[in-house]
Amino acid sequence: MKYRYSVFILFLLLLLHSLGMSAQIKGVITDSLTNEPLMYITVQYEGKGIGTISNGAGEYQVETPKGLNELTFSAIGYVTKRVKFAPGTKVLDVQLAPADVMLSEVVVKPKKEKYSRKNNPAVDFMRKVIAHKKALKLEENDYYQYLKYEKMKMSLNDVTPEKLEKGIYKKFSFFKDQVEESPKTNKMILPISIKETASRTIYRKDPKSKKTIIEGMNSSGIEEFFNTGDMLGTILNDVFSDINIYDDDIRLLQRRFVSPIGRGAITFYKYYLMDTLMVDKQECVHLTFVPQNPQDFGFTGHLYVVRDSSYAVKRCTMNLPKKTGVNFVENMDIVQQYEQMPDSTWVLTDDDMTVELTFVKGIQGLEVQRTTKYTDYKFDEIEPRLFRLKGNVIKEANMMSKTDEYWAQVRQVPLTKKESNMDLFMNRIEQIPGFKYVIFGAKALIENFVETGSKEHPSKVDIGPINTMITSNYVNGTRFRLSAMTTGNLHPHWSFSGYGAYGTKDKKWFYSGEAAYSFNKREYVLWEFPKHYLAFKYTYDVMSPMDKYLMTDKDNMFVGWKWATVDQMSYIRDATLTYELETNTGFSMMAMARHRNDQPAGILQYWKNNGAVAGQLDETNTLVHDMTTAELGVTLRYAPGETFINTKQRRVPVSLDAPVFTLSHTIGFKGVFGGEYNFNLTELGLRKRFWFGSWGKIDITARAGAQWNTVPFPLLNLPMANLSYITQNNESFCLINNMEFLNDRYASLALSYDMNGKLFNRIPLIKKLKWRERFRIRGLWGTLTDKNNPYKSHNPDLFLFPMRDGMPTSYVMGKTPYIEASIGIYNIFKLLHIEYVRRLTYTNMPGVQKDGIRFMILTIF
DSSP states (O other), X not given: OHHHHHHHHHHHHHHHHHHHSOEEEEEEEEETTTOOBOOSOEEEETTTTEEEEOOTTSEEEEEEOTTOOEEEEEETTEEEEEEEXXXXXXXXXXEEOBOSEEEETTEEEETTOXXXXXXXXXXXXXXXXXXXXXXXXXXXXXXXXXXXXEEEEEEEOOOOHHHHTSXXXXXXXXXXXXXXXXXXXXXXXXXXXXXXXXXXXXXETTTTEEEEEEEEEEEEEXXXXXXXXXXXXXXXXXXXXXXXXXXXXXXXXXXXXXXXXXXXXXXXXXEXXXXXXXXXXXXXXXXXXXXXXXXXXXXXXXXEEESSTTOOEEEEEEEOOTTOXXXXXXXXXEEEEEEEOTTSOEEEEEEEEEEEEOSSTTSOXXXXXXXXXXXXXXXXXXXXXXXXXXXXXXXXXXXXXXXXXXXXXXXXXXXXXXXXXXXXXXXXXXXXXXXXXXXXXXXXXXXXXXXXXXXXXXXXXXXXXXXXXXEEETXXXXXXXXXXXXXXXXXXXEEEEEEEEEETTTTEEEEEEEEEEESSOOSSOTTOSSOEEEEEEEEEEEEOGGGGGOSSOTTOTTTTOBSSOOOEEEEEEEEEEEEEEEOTTSEEEEEEEEEEEEEEEETOOEEBSOSSSTTOOOTTOOEXXXXXXXEEEEEEEEOTTOOEEEOSSOEEESOSOSOEEEEEEEEEOTTSTTOOOOEEEXXXXXXXXXXXXXXXXXXXXXXXXXXXXXXXXXXXXXXXXXXXXXXOOTTSBSSOOTTOBOBSEEEEEXXXXXXXXXXXXXXXXXXXXXXEEEEEEEEEEEEXXXXXXXXXXXXXXXXXXXXXXXXXXXXXXXXXXXXXXXXXXXXXXTTEEEEEEEEOSSOSSTTOOSEEEEEEEOOOO
């Protein structure tokens, strides 16, 4: 009886609930000529304030109140259509006829329109939206905090029925079991990676401070096969970052896009007033926008602005123009939803993004979905102690070990069945015969290291870098090298690394070994954030003076291809003790104690400046076999907001937007452990990137330094020369020879302006190639005081300048700075960067190259 009674009550409640609901009508809107589904079509009962818009698949669903039986379907570029329907109709599919217009992605415009911003009601309305946006920013509040849940999902895209009947899908049926339908594109996808993050953000206006506390993190998928931290997740979060349309520029795909309500939006976009409709029971003005030039980095889309004095955005949808200059993105769909709090504050509640990527035609593409939900907004005063936490991003110690109950509570979007089975799917992949060899090769290619372990027995020793195994140089000839390092699987605190090498020309063995103790427990490599370690390294090897400026390993086979013969080198025997401390605030400190012996090699010789004529070589000069230094150094570095990923070779910045300040001082001691010279070397550095919206960005790098004491030329300031055909960092000089200028005071400035295709996008025919332009100029000012100039001093502590065939190869700079400029074209075949470099000063000196071609492999969005 109790069961029957419960069922009856439940049935009665459901009946009453259904009677109180309005009937609904739904359907699909398509183009009458192409039969393609039409998104963002306005569907409404005209004049009644009831309506909706169609989704990405052209689908719509709207209530059917009693007494209303006519729907209006409208959009710019299509003939408005009014359709009457009979009572009880539940499905109504509609086709719209194109007007005399041309469809351009979501937004449409006349073929030969004469767009003008003057006396344009859409532009006048947008000026008011932009003028009011500052008052709508959360940062106008004294305090705020909110909870954020984000799910980042990567899948193989468009797994068609034909693909399921061949290849790996046919051979292994469990791949078919993992396939699901994308709710955004309605294509069949195969999820391969899921990452969930739950965090809390707090903000204080005075003194200004904003911190994100990551409370939970959960990931599974292909990144489990790689051991250098959350590399995939970090890259995805940076490439598909959060979007704030109230900023002037939107950072996305590691580029800057002009926001549709940014300061420069009026001159960048064309705006069209559509109509007025109800969005979540609020009357909104519907506008569309499209870039003036579709190849510029901007969006097409729709804005739904509340029709009141606030001019607040209620909803925003954006995607990329069909002719966009962005690489690899086949389709992008961004939807943001805003809500008004009881105190009238507007807040972002939903930020969803779906991106379809195609890298090479004929090869399986990817779909990336980022689903973000913001909840629990509060504007009360926040405890001051929370702002004393170090760093802008604070990770709770147990964030990776949250329980299922925790995730069930914070998860705003439930996992699909296939997402929940990700771990099982990865385990089944591992059982595929030969898979371990595939992943072995992939790791070697991506990580440049070979692991010696397995999943059951994680690698304790990795062999690599692979690209240093066979190289060549002037002194060694062909050089063979074998390198290895231990991992955190051997010991979470102790780390050992080193290499052995052999030169076939000089028939010498070389070696290096390092032992380090990390005070922080490490997962895999020594340089995991935050670094805090003590290391001792001993090296015997051959080096060129320029090797210390390389951003990569000096034995990298690609860097070994040089435009000039480097025949002035040294055998170095180096013992270094290093202590490094890194903090969450972006500040780091490194202290160093070094003992170094330097023996010239190749054609390089050290001649004492004790001849009859200053600076000239004769029979009275003394040949020096080697020189020894004992030194202490400290380097301070400050890089607030810097983000990076760990590779097995080094730490790589994810973004260069953060400023980087460095200050170092090195002291040499004469008579201590065989040190032959007293010296003090001070260097200062600054690097910063500035964005100019659609006009690209400028990277600025400045350096200055001084050698305060009297020292031989190996201890002077050497120009940062890059003798490779591969263009490298922004500050290195491409056409300065090895040790061409010797200074004890110097300052350098490098400017690199990346216009991001702003010019090429406006040139007929060329714009179809999607090339992008870059301009660089680098300058060096330096001087050599008389006390360090062997041509003006007889001090025997000095060495004669390096020579070749009795003629000097190093010089003292005059009052004119050294300047070189370059013009580069990149994104050639979406892969190649080619740069023409021209030397503008000191062009008549012997042995110089006045110009040259440099290149690099550069794959970007």
